[in-house]
Amino acid sequence: xxxxxxxxxxxxxxxxxxxxxxxxxxxxxxxxxxxxxxxxxxxxxxxxxxxxxxxxxxxxxxxxxxxxxxxxxxxxxxxxxxxxxxxxxxxxxxxxxxxxxxxxxxxxxxxxxxxxxxxxxxxxxxxxxxxxxxxxxxxxxxxxxxxxxxxxxxxxxxxxxxxxxxxxxxxxxxxxxxxxxxxxxxxxxxxxxxxxxxxxxxxxxxxxxxxxxxxxxxxxxxxxxxxxxxxxxxxxxxxxxxxxxxxxxxxxxxxxxxxxxxxxxxxxxxxxxxxxxxxxxxxxxxxxxxxxxxxxxxxxxxxxxxxxxxxxxxxxxxxxxxxxxxxxxxxxxxxxxxxxxx
Amino acid sequence: xxxxxxxxxxxxxxxxxxxxxxxxxxxxxxxxxxxxxxxxxxxxxxxxxxxxxxxxxxxxxxxxxxxxxxxxxxxxxxxxxxxxxxxxxxxxxxxxxxxxxxxxxxxxxxxxxxxxxxxxxxxxxxxxxxxxxxxxxxxxxxxxxxxxxxxxxxxxxxxxxxxxxxxxxxxxxxxxxxxxxxxxxxxxxxxxxxxxxxxxxxxxxxxxxxxxxxxxxxxxxxxxxxxxxxxxxxxxxxxxxxxxxxxxxxxxxxxxxxxxxxxxxxxxxxxxxxxxxxxxxxxxxxxxxxxxxxxxxxxxxxxxxxxxxxxxxxxxxxxxxxx
Ligand SMILES: Nc1ncnc2c1ncn2[C@@H]1O[C@H](COP(=O)(O)OP(=O)(O)OP(=O)(O)O)[C@@H](O)[C@H]1O
Ligand SMILES: Nc1ncnc2c1ncn2[C@@H]1O[C@H](COP(=O)(O)OP(=O)(O)OP(=O)(O)O)[C@@H](O)[C@H]1O
Ligand code: SF4
Ligand SMILES: [Mg+2]
Ligand SMILES: [Mg+2]
Numbered sequence: 001x002x003x004x005x006x007x008x009x010x011x012x013x014x015x016x017x018x019x020x021x022x023x024x025x026x027x028x029x030x031x032x033x034x035x036x037x038x039x040x041x042x043x044x045x046x047x048x049x050x051x052x053x054x055x056x057x058x059x060x061x062x063x064x065x066x067x068x069x070x071x072x073x074x075x076x077x078x079x080x081x082x083x084x085x086x087x088x089x090x091x092x093x094x095x096x097x098x099x100x101x102x103x104x105x106x107x108x109x110x111x112x113x114x115x116x117x118x119x120x121x122x123x124x125x126x127x128x129x130x131x132x133x134x135x136x137x138x139x140x141x142x143x144x145x146x147x148x149x150x151x152x153x154x155x156x157x158x159x160x161x162x163x164x165x166x167x168x169x170x171x172x173x174x175x176x177x178x179x180x181x182x183x184x185x186x187x188x189x190x191x192x193x194x195x196x197x198x199x200x201x202x203x204x205x206x207x208x209x210x211x212x213x214x215x216x217x218x219x220x221x222x223x224x225x226x227x228x229x230x231x232x233x234x235x236x237x238x239x240x241x242x243x244x245x246x247x248x249x250x251x252x253x254x255x256x257x258x259x260x261x262x263x264x265x266x267x268x269x270x271x272x273x274x275x276x277x278x279x280x281x282x283x284x285x286x287x288x289x290x291x292x293x294x295x296x297x298x299x300x301x302x303x304x305x306x307x308x309x310x311x312x313x314x315x316x317x318x319x320x321x322x323x324x325x326x327x328x329x330x331x332x333x334x335x336x337x338x339x340x341x342x
Numbered sequence: 343x344x345x346x347x348x349x350x351x352x353x354x355x356x357x358x359x360x361x362x363x364x365x366x367x368x369x370x371x372x373x374x375x376x377x378x379x380x381x382x383x384x385x386x387x388x389x390x391x392x393x394x395x396x397x398x399x400x401x402x403x404x405x406x407x408x409x410x411x412x413x414x415x416x417x418x419x420x421x422x423x424x425x426x427x428x429x430x431x432x433x434x435x436x437x438x439x440x441x442x443x444x445x446x447x448x449x450x451x452x453x454x455x456x457x458x459x460x461x462x463x464x465x466x467x468x469x470x471x472x473x474x475x476x477x478x479x480x481x482x483x484x485x486x487x488x489x490x491x492x493x494x495x496x497x498x499x500x501x502x503x504x505x506x507x508x509x510x511x512x513x514x515x516x517x518x519x520x521x522x523x524x525x526x527x528x529x530x531x532x533x534x535x536x537x538x539x540x541x542x543x544x545x546x547x548x549x550x551x552x553x554x555x556x557x558x559x560x561x562x563x564x565x566x567x568x569x570x571x572x573x574x575x576x577x578x579x580x581x582x583x584x585x586x587x588x589x590x591x592x593x594x595x596x597x598x599x600x601x602x603x604x605x606x607x608x609x610x611x612x613x614x615x616x617x618x619x620x621x622x623x624x625x626x627x628x629x630x631x632x633x634x635x636x637x638x639x640x641x642x643x644x645x646x647x648x649x650x651x652x653x654x655x656x657x658x659x660x661x662x663x664x665x
Contacts, residue, residue: 021495047504047535063499101503101530102448146397150362158360161445161526162396162559184503187529188445190395190559191603217504217532261533262562274537278488 007074008179008211009035009058014071016050016057018282025282027053027066029235035179038205040212042222042243044258045232046279051215052101054232055181058213059098060088075179094124097177099185101215103164106171107156113167114152117174124175139170142200144193162188169197173204179211180204186221198225219262223247228315231255234280234290241316251310251318253295289321297322348422349383350521350553351407355416356380358399358406376402378577378632379416381651386520387547389554391568391585393561393600399577400557401445404523407555408442420521438468441514443527445557447506451498457509458494464516483512486542488535504531511539515546523555528563540567561604565589570657573597576632579651583658593660595639631663639664 016028028050035041043051056062058073060080073080075091083091092098100106108116117136121127127135140148143166156164165188172180180201186194202225204210216222222229222243229246231239231254239252250256257275277294280286286293292302301321310323357380359373376399384390392400405411407418409425418425425436444450451460461480465471471479481491487508498506507530514522524543528536540563546552558564564571564585571588573581573596581594592598631637634644641664649661 018500022492045532047508047530047532048502052502065500102446102506104446104449144396160397160401164446166396184530188396188526188559190393190600191561192600193396195603217536219533258533261537274541275534279535281490281492 006036006038007034008037008039008076009213010072010074011054011058012072012074014054014057014073015069016053016062017067017069019065019067027235027282028057030070031232031235031237032071033230033237033240035211035213037178037211038209039227040201040205040214040225041228041230042226043213043215043230043232044217044219044222045230046254046258046275047217048279049232050235051232052183055098055183055213055215058181059092059096060085061098094175095177096179096181097172097175099169099172099180099182101183101187103161103168103188104156106168107164109156112153112155113159117152117167117171120171121174135174139174140167142173143167143170144196145170162190162193165189166193166197173200176204176208177210178208179213182212182214184215184217186216186218194221195224201225219247219259231258234286235282236290236319238291238320239318241312245312245316249312249316251312251316251323252291252320253297253322254291257294289319347385350386350388350421351384352419352422353380353382353384353407353416354419356403356406356413356418357415358402358411358413375577377406377413380574380579381416382572382579382582384521384553384555386553387551388570389543389547389556389568391564391571392555392557392574393559393564393571394574394580395600396559398574400574401525402577403574404442404525404555404557408440408523409436410442434468438517439520440523441517441519441521442523443510443514443525445525445529447503447510447530448498450510451506453498455497456494457496457498457501460498460509461494461513461516464513468517479516483516486515487512488538504535507531508535508539518550520551521553521555523557525557526559527556529558529560536563543567561601573600578632579659579661580633581658581660581662583660587655587658591658593654593658593665594633594662595637595664596633599638631661633662 012032014028014031015026017024017026031054033041045051053066057068068081114136117139118132121132121135136152137148140151145151145163145166159167165185169185186197189197198221201212205212214225226243228242229240230237231246231252233254239246239250239255246255250259260273261275275294280290288303288305289307292298295302299321307319307321309317309319311317356377358377359375362372362374380403392403394400402411406413420436420440428436458480461483462476465476465479480494484490484493489505489508501509511527528539531539543554556564556567568585570582570584572579573594575596581588581597588597589601592601630645630647631649634640637644644663647663649663651659651661653659654665
């Protein structure tokens with residue numbers, strides 16, 4: 001899977017800073033990863049850990065006070081940091097699509113949704129008006145919008161939250177992108193429609209060899225679609241591996257905590273076990289492992305030096321000092337119920 | 343729940359519809375019946391969960407209860423008082439007592455207003471707190487949702503999605519309300535922060551007698567937090583029952599399909615899901631059961647007779663001919 005010539009996207013040693021009245025703060029700190037053609041990579045991690053910022057920086061859509069201070073982003077072998085805004089716009093229109101976390105940032109409130117989808121399709125296809133119209137209806141049907149012929153005449157505010165999200169998904173998928181970047185695309189959707197959307201993405205991925213970079217906090221979505229997982233904490237990738245590696249055999253205490261916080265439908269009485277303490281604020285300068293103030297296994301060295309990368313096996317890497325002795329294994333409650341690894 | 347206590351909220355035949363635009367020249371208007379007759383009581387200190395597919399009217403129901411939309415028919419009573427008929431002074435009080443956490447935090451925050459200001463504003467309008475008291479309250483609110491004082495100086499777009507959602511939560515809590523509509527209030531939160539916020543909701547309920555209408559598409563969260571659960575289908579009530587009963591003994595065919603769709607965490611394995619019939623009809627037939635076009639169990643009379651809202655066991659209501 002990691003064959004370099006199949007690499008669609010390569011992010012290298014990326015650092016992102018925000019300027020504020022109190023000076024710069026670092027939101028993303030030295031992350032490196034790949035997405036291959038036909039591969040789905042999921043990013044999971046705590047709120048504020050830098051997931052959206054990472055995605056936005058790939059699209060060159062960071063807000064004005066944000067800046068890439070180090071590292072490179074390669075798309076199909078080209079270094080995107082060297083691209084002009086115009087070239088970048090072309091890539092955004094034709095090769096990379098993004099589904100944003102907040103639908104209203106992507107939808108224009110003053111145009112009907114039919115108009116907005118039509119515009120995107122007309123922009124990058126030679127389709128006739130009639131064919132475009134049919135394609136719009138088809139797309140809306142694919143994302144499960146009932147009565148699409150009526151819906152195209154409505155404005156974004158006339159749709160329910162979940163419908164808005166699906167319209168945005170329809171727009172993102174309308175031009176068969178080479179890379180789909182999706183930021184929590186199904187948060188407003190019930191499971192039935194969610195799985196319909198995930199199937200749709202899966203189909204496109206197989207048909208067009210599309211690469212997918214997918215941010216979600218929903219572990220059931222991860223198990224359904226991911227080939228590989230990146231776990232982010234405090235602006236860094238702390239664990240990385242295949243779904244089986246990370247979900248069945250988590251090696252980072254934060255990953256373990258994440259899995260323990262999921263409400264278990266079969267055991268509503270089980271108290272939730274949130275990770276104690278708060279996620280680090282960007283302004284905190286935490287020495288050593290960022291997670292150590294909240295980590296129940298923290299040892300002396302954890303507060304002194306950032307843990308090196310330990311390789312569990314070829315695809316599974318973790319940054320945690322516990323691996324130095326190699327003896328720690330996870331304590332995910334109900335592991336036998338939740339994870340059936342055959 | 344104490345049996346002979348007055349409910350905090352009483353909904354009676356609540357309806358809200360929106361006109362559909364059409365190009366035709368006839369004057370006959372079509373409507374989307376977003377909320378189509380909801381009758382139920384919500385007790386003090388109760389969490390009533392609301393589930394149903396996207397577009398079934400959950401947010402509209404919440405907004406209608408809070409009078410952010412005017413209802414077309416029916417009535418909403420808060421502490422025995424019809425909310426649409428109260429005096430101006432009482433209305434201010436109602437605005438404090440009933441709050442909403444909006445599904446789309448971006449849309450509910452003013453992009454040009456710093457977050458500290460957004461949190462202070464309701465205190466300014468509704469309380470006599472001094473500046474320093476307001477400051478203390480704002481900081482306390484931020485802390486409760488796991489944000490820090492520094493965050494007060496930022497604009498909404500300078501936050502992550504989950505942080506913005508927590509700002510919406512803090513704002514709803516600012517005036518110590520008695521009733522909160524939580525519309526997908528934890529859906530953008532990662533599981534760990536979500537667990538913390540759920541615990542916050544629960545401790546507020548215990549310590550301040552809060553009552554929630556809790557809208558979520560996440561069936562695990564809903565089960566975890568709700569005392570009773572309402573299942574909606576196309577604006578209608580399909581089933582209402584205590585949480586345990588609903589999950590263990592679902593009666594309505596729609597509830598059954600919904601519950602069968604709960605994903606499992608099992609890697610690389612998909613559950614067999616009950617399938618709904620596909621249909622083009624947007625609002626179901628007017629004459630029969632709204633669910634009939636998609637119901638796997640539908641019989642002939644379902645097309646013509648609207649099923650009655652029946653109490654099949656104490657506290658367990660369902661609208662279906664085939665139960
Ligand atoms: N324009 C900005 N100025 C200053 N700080 C910012 C700005 N945008 C984001 N941040 C901060 O950067 C951090 C990372 O934000 P990001 O949106 O990437 O988080 P996230 O991992 O996507 O979280 P969530 O799951 O809540 O969406 C957060 O702490 C956020 O407050
Ligand atoms: N302002 C409006 N004008 C026209 N139609 C509207 C308006 N607001 C809501 N609707 C329609 O009412 C129906 C119910 O919408 P609502 O937002 O209540 O759904 P919901 O159950 O909250 O769905 P979701 O889970 O997707 O948020 C939808 O068909 C929607 O398009
Ligand atoms: S390095 Fe130390 S503090 Fe960090 S996760 Fe591992 S054990 Fe915990
Ligand atoms: Mg985000
Ligand atoms: Mg809604």
